[in-house]
Amino acid sequence: MRQTSSISFGDLLKQGESLRASLEGGERSAYFKQFDSLFAAIPETEKEVWLEAYMILAAQFLAFMHKNGISFADLEPLDADALLRWDAHSSARQAADYLRAFAGALLQCPDCRDEGGWLESLHVYIEQHLDEDLSLTRLAETVYFNPSYLCRLYKQTTGRALFDYVAEAKLTRAKRYLKESPRLKVHEIARKVGFGSPAHFTRVFKKHSLLTPAQYREAYAR
Numbered sequence: 001m002r003q004t005s006s007i008s009f010g011d012l013l014k015q016g017e018s019l020r021a022s023l024e025g026g027e028r029s030a031y032f033k034q035f036d037s038l039f040a041a042i043p044e045t046e047k048e049v050w051l052e053a054y055m056i057l058a059a060q061f062l063a064f065m066h067k068n069g070i071s072f073a074d075l076e077p078l079d080a081d082a083l084l085r086w087d088a089h090s091s092a093r094q095a096a097d098y099l100r101a102f103a104g105a106l107l108q109c110p111d112c113r114d115e116g117g118w119l120e121s122l123h124v125y126i127e128q129h130l131d132e133d134l135s136l137t138r139l140a141e142t143v144y145f146n147p148s149y150l151c152r153l154y155k156q157t158t159g160r161a162l163f164d165y166v167a168e169a170k171l172t173r174a175k176r177y178l179k180e181s182p183r184l185k186v187h188e189i190a191r192k193v194g195f196g197s198p199a200h201f202t203r204v205f206k207k208h209s210l211l212t213p214a215q216y217r218e219a220y221a222r
Helices: 009-024 028-040 047-068 092-107 117-128 136-143 147-158 162-180 186-192 198-209 213-221
Strands: none
Touching: 009 028, 009 047, 009 092, 028 047, 028 092, 028 117, 047 092, 117 136, 117 147, 117 162, 136 147, 136 162, 147 162, 162 186, 162 198, 162 213, 186 198, 186 213, 198 213
16 A cells, blocks of 8 residues: 555545546546646655556546557657557656657547647747747647648648748737827837837738838838
8 A cells, every 4th residue: 555645645636537538538638737837746756656647548548549440659759658658758757758749749639639639739829929039949838739741731721831820910910000000109019019120020910011120111101
């Protein structure tokens, strides 16, 4: 019998059931929030609890794969043989990281993803963080995809490149500032929509609009 822990076996089962429901529902964001919360609550000194949590989730993954016809080959380059081998991981944290990557691979299988939910989440994130890091790595993290997979999936789903959308979102916001905020200077607008320099902003703006930001503002001020 294991010693008293920060989390009971009953709680582990309840949280495991909640994770299973999110996995089966393709609820990527909810799944990883629950996953991170679960493992953050278990001290690394409590190896037995980590092992119990690990085996609960590993069993769920196998059941999910069987139900959805997913083979280990579909999950390459993951080391699938390590799923039921706790000793394949050098630490409890590495074991949890492996489970997280495994869940991510399952949730990005085309037959298992939530239809469109990831796309809406991605667009909302871009719109709300135009002046922040919108690198491929960061965008992929927000929807729990591999970066290269996100590029392919976005193109397949929308018919356009992801960074074409990012550029359009930046320019659409910039045009709104130019028309509605006359007190904002061009360099301030460039910063607000995430361009590294006013010169770069002007080049990109003119390429897409055939006018410089100043000319665009003047045209709409008439």
